[in-house]
Amino acid sequence: MKKKLTKESILLISIVVVIILIDQILKIWVQNVGEMNIISGVLKFRISENHSAAYGIGSNSVIMYVLTNIVILGVIFKFITTQNEFVDKKLKIFLSFILAGGISNVIDKVFRGYVTEFIDFGQVINLPVFNVADIFILIGWVAIAAIFAAFTVKEWRNKK
Numbered sequence: 001m002k003k004k005l006t007k008e009s010i011l012l013i014s015i016v017v018v019i020i021l022i023d024q025i026l027k028i029w030v031q032n033v034g035e036m037n038i039i040s041g042v043l044k045f046r047i048s049e050n051h052s053a054a055y056g057i058g059s060n061s062v063i064m065y066v067l068t069n070i071v072i073l074g075v076i077f078k079f080i081t082t083q084n085e086f087v088d089k090k091l092k093i094f095l096s097f098i099l100a101g102g103i104s105n106v107i108d109k110v111f112r113g114y115v116t117e118f119i120d121f122g123q124v125i126n127l128p129v130f131n132v133a134d135i136f137i138l139i140g141w142v143a144i145a146a147i148f149a150a151f152t153v154k155e156w157r158n159k160k
Helices: 007-033 062-082 089-112 132-159
Strands: 036-039 043-050 115-120
Touching (some): 007 043, 062 089, 089 115, 115 132
Antiparallel strands (some): 036 043
16 A cells, blocks of 8 residues: 655655755855855855764764764654654654754765865854754754743643
């Protein structure tokens, strides 16, 4: 028995594909164009090779990085696809942001041996150089935390 793709599934797949394409295309473009000032003294694009990982997971080991991320991304994918009665559309969209960003960074690690970072606010804010995938991962996690916090507050108020 074949499962039919729902409108929601098509939306989530589209989100993942578009985010990956935007991130990968921008990385390739910046690598070809080179360093450039976007907003003088505030924002510049410059290539930075990130050979480590968040919290040192899989540092200097492409295999460990890829395996760790595949497990995490697999759990997120399984959750999105099997927990329909517990997960609303908003949460699935934000999980798709995390999934797409993670996949794009894994693509970098597999094909380049490092994650390409290029967005640099270094002159204004002391942030590490990052990429579009990182932005979507961060938006996804912050939004999910906000959703859970709002749900917890709502439940807490209902119990009073």
